[in-house]
Amino acid sequence: xxxxxxxxxxxxxxxxxxxxxxxxxxxxxxxxxxxxxxxxxxxxxxxxxxxxxxxxxxxxxxxxxxxxxxxxxxxxxxxxxxxxxxxxxxxxxxxxxxxxxxxxxxxxxxxxxxxxxxxxxxxxxxxxxxxxxxxxxxxxxxxxxxxxxxxxxxxxxxxxxxxxxxxxxxxxxxxxxxxxxxxxxxxxxxxxxxxxxxxxxxxxxxxxxxxxxxxxxxxxxxxxxxxxxxxxxxxxxxxxxxxxxxxxxxxxxxxxxxxxxxxxxxxxxxxxxxxxxxxxxxxxxxxxxxxxxxxxxxxxxxxx
Numbered sequence: 001x002x003x004x005x006x007x008x009x010x011x012x013x014x015x016x017x018x019x020x021x022x023x024x025x026x027x028x029x030x031x032x033x034x035x036x037x038x039x040x041x042x043x044x045x046x047x048x049x050x051x052x053x054x055x056x057x058x059x060x061x062x063x064x065x066x067x068x069x070x071x072x073x074x075x076x077x078x079x080x081x082x083x084x085x086x087x088x089x090x091x092x093x094x095x096x097x098x099x100x101x102x103x104x105x106x107x108x109x110x111x112x113x114x115x116x117x118x119x120x121x122x123x124x125x126x127x128x129x130x131x132x133x134x135x136x137x138x139x140x141x142x143x144x145x146x147x148x149x150x151x152x153x154x155x156x157x158x159x160x161x162x163x164x165x166x167x168x169x170x171x172x173x174x175x176x177x178x179x180x181x182x183x184x185x186x187x188x189x190x191x192x193x194x195x196x197x198x199x200x201x202x203x204x205x206x207x208x209x210x211x212x213x214x215x216x217x218x219x220x221x222x223x224x225x226x227x228x229x230x231x232x233x234x235x236x237x238x239x240x241x242x243x244x245x246x247x248x249x250x251x252x253x254x255x256x257x258x259x260x261x262x263x264x265x266x267x268x269x270x271x272x273x274x275x276x277x278x279x280x281x282x283x284x285x286x287x288x289x290x291x292x293x294x295x296x297x298x299x300x301x302x303x304x
């Protein structure tokens with residue numbers, strides 16, 4: 001699928017910053033906190049620890065991005081395997097967060113038909129396993145692909161959810177189209193590059209609240225990927241006001257705050273990433289949540 005048909009890529013300067021922060025001892029030290037490991041066994045181990053704490057989980061396989069139809073076959077097999085392992089873990093309401101780039105959304109040699117057929121097979125496998133599926137992509141500038149694919153998949157699998165970055169200056173779809181009974185939407189408030197995202201806290205906060213109100217009023221099943229204490233307080237009040245059932249706060253592994261645990265109206269779901277693309281994941285997460293840099297281990301900081 002030719003990525004040029006979607007929204008522009010992030011500026012080169014941003015890509016360079018992410019490349020620098022995804023390598024070296026700092027990234028490796030951070031990965032020990034933010035990533036389960038590189039294998040399914042690591043995800044299973046961490047899931048056991050999360051379940052003991054009474055929290056739900058969403059696995060996020062960090063697999064190699066497909067560059068050809070043959071790669072998609074491998075991606076499909078690995079993803080279906082992950083769904084089966086996650087189902088076998090016996091957790092409450094299991095979910096799998098799927099990076100659509102894993103299925104070749106950025107590969108020029110992969111046609112939309114091949115991509116959609118593979119995702120439909122994954123959607124069926126997820127339904128059979130009793131695992132919900134949530135579509136995302138690391139590059140928010142290409143989030144339109146998630147919404148296009150999500151719309152197609154929901155024709156057969158209406159339970160498929162999508163991620164919506166609330167700081168985008170131009171949303172990939174009308175919020176009213178997502179504000180429907182049972183529609184699963186995960187709102188992400190992480191920082192974005194200034195070329196595509198709102199940088200003012202006031203503007204981004206207002207956008208988040210407006211989107212949340214529209215979705216909850218329409219009966220959508222909303223989850224909130226944010227570590228902003230003020231927004232969490234607002235979410236707690238809105239969920240109670242609209243009587244929203246199934247609302248959750250998403251806490252990427254290693255980032256859960258005390259405030260997230262204190263909100264009675266929200267269940268907590270821990271995002272458990274694992275796989276070989278851990279360095280890119282760490283860089284993107286720290287870029288979206290810069291305050292993380294203050295709490296993560298720094299192996300090159302001088303001692304005493």
